[in-house]
Amino acid sequence: MKFGLIDRIVEHVRGEHIVALKAVTLAEEYLADHFPTYPVLPGVLMLEAMTQAAAWLVRDALDFEPGVILLREAKNVTYKSFVRPGNLLRVEVTCRRLARGESDFDGLGSCDEQEVVKARFGLRHWAAGRAEGFLESVDRRILPDARAQFESLCRASRLRHGTGASVR
Amino acid sequence: MAPSREQLFEKVRDVLSDALGVDEEEVSPEATLQGDLGAESIDFLDIVFRLEKEFSIKIPKGELFPDDILNNPEYIDGDRMTPAGLETLKAAMPHADFSKFEESPIVSKMPELFTVNTIVNYVEGKLAAA
Numbered sequence: 100m101k102f103g104l105i106d107r108i109v110e111h112v113r114g115e116h117i118v119a120l121k122a123v124t125l126a127e128e129y130l131a132d133h134f135p136t137y138p139v140l141p142g143v144l145m146l147e148a149m150t151q152a153a154a155w156l157v158r159d160a161l162d163f164e165p166g167v168i169l170l171r172e173a174k175n176v177t178y179k180s181f182v183r184p185g186n187l188l189r190v191e192v193t194c195r196r197l198a199r200g201e202s203d204f205d206g207l208g209s210c211d212e213q214e215v216v217k218a219r220f221g222l223r224h225w226a227a228g229r230a231e232g233f234l235e236s237v238d239r240r241i242l243p244d245a246r247a248q249f250e251s252l253c254r255a256s257r258l259r260h261g262t263g264a265s266v267r
Numbered sequence: 268m269a270p271s272r273e274q275l276f277e278k279v280r281d282v283l284s285d286a287l288g289v290d291e292e293e294v295s296p297e298a299t300l301q302g303d304l305g306a307e308s309i310d311f312l313d314i315v316f317r318l319e320k321e322f323s324i325k326i327p328k329g330e331l332f333p334d335d336i337l338n339n340p341e342y343i344d345g346d347r348m349t350p351a352g353l354e355t356l357k358a359a360m361p362h363a364d365f366s367k368f369e370e371s372p373i374v375s376k377m378p379e380l381f382t383v384n385t386i387v388n389y390v391e392g393k394l395a396a397a
Contacts, residue, residue, distance in 0.1 A: 134337035137374055142307025177305045181375045
């Protein structure tokens with residue numbers, strides 16, 4: 100299963116705000132069971148899409164130093180409606196706090212301008228090599244891959260990086 | 268002595284508050300599990316498990332939250348439930364209030380059937396039958 104849920108980054112203000120898209124398609128394996136005659140994106144994956152968008156904001160803001168980024172907590176998560184194959188889930192994430200090892204966000208997911216999910220959540224992040232010296236080689240592998248992937252996600256929207264500016 | 272409705276509600280409220288990570292004040296009788304309390308599919312499993320433990324009851328798969336309806340193509344037509352689907356769902360959920368859903372049985376509105384009252388009704392029925 101491809102766990103990278105973000106398909107495109109459409110807005111980005113370094114360290115502050117990011118907007119990303121996730122297209123839902125029938126090719127996603129988990130839809131076969133959720134549910135057989137009425138496939139919908141599982142709520143936890145709506146939250147995961149917001150988490151991943153926030154993770155991209157963190158990577159870029161911290162110069163791709165943390166190789167490991169995990170959800171630390173999620174609060175007041177509300178689901179308003181289903182997201183179905185053929186829908187485009189737009190996640191808008193605003194950073195409330197960004198420290199080297201932790202960050203907090205407000206996230207909003209919408210489909211066709213209708214709110215479908217909202218949450219307040221926090222991430223924890225670190226460089227693998229800082230925790231365990233022998234994992235430095237993992238960091239060295241992750242870092243360029245992450246940068247390349249980020250560039251690719253932004254390229255379709257022609258976003259420029261390093262300037263802190265967003266381009267619609 | 269069988270617990271009163273009020274006592275049942277308080278225990279169900281505690282279960283939902285723990286399972287969904289919400290304050291007790293938010294768990295009103297009419298609150299919907301998904302819309303008001305933020306529950307989603309994975310939470311329903313957790314709720315069933317916690318109710319079984321709290322009330323020492325066995326909840327067979329699909330008895331509290333019917334899972335067959337969305338699996339049967341005869342019950343769904345596009346984004347609406349068919350009359351056959353609605354009848355099957357009503358028979359499977361005597362603990363739910365269908366008055367609003369019946370008027371417009373749109374599948375995406377189905378989660379609104381699952382209110383706190385729905386759970387209390389179900390537990391009440393299970394304990395009475397025991």
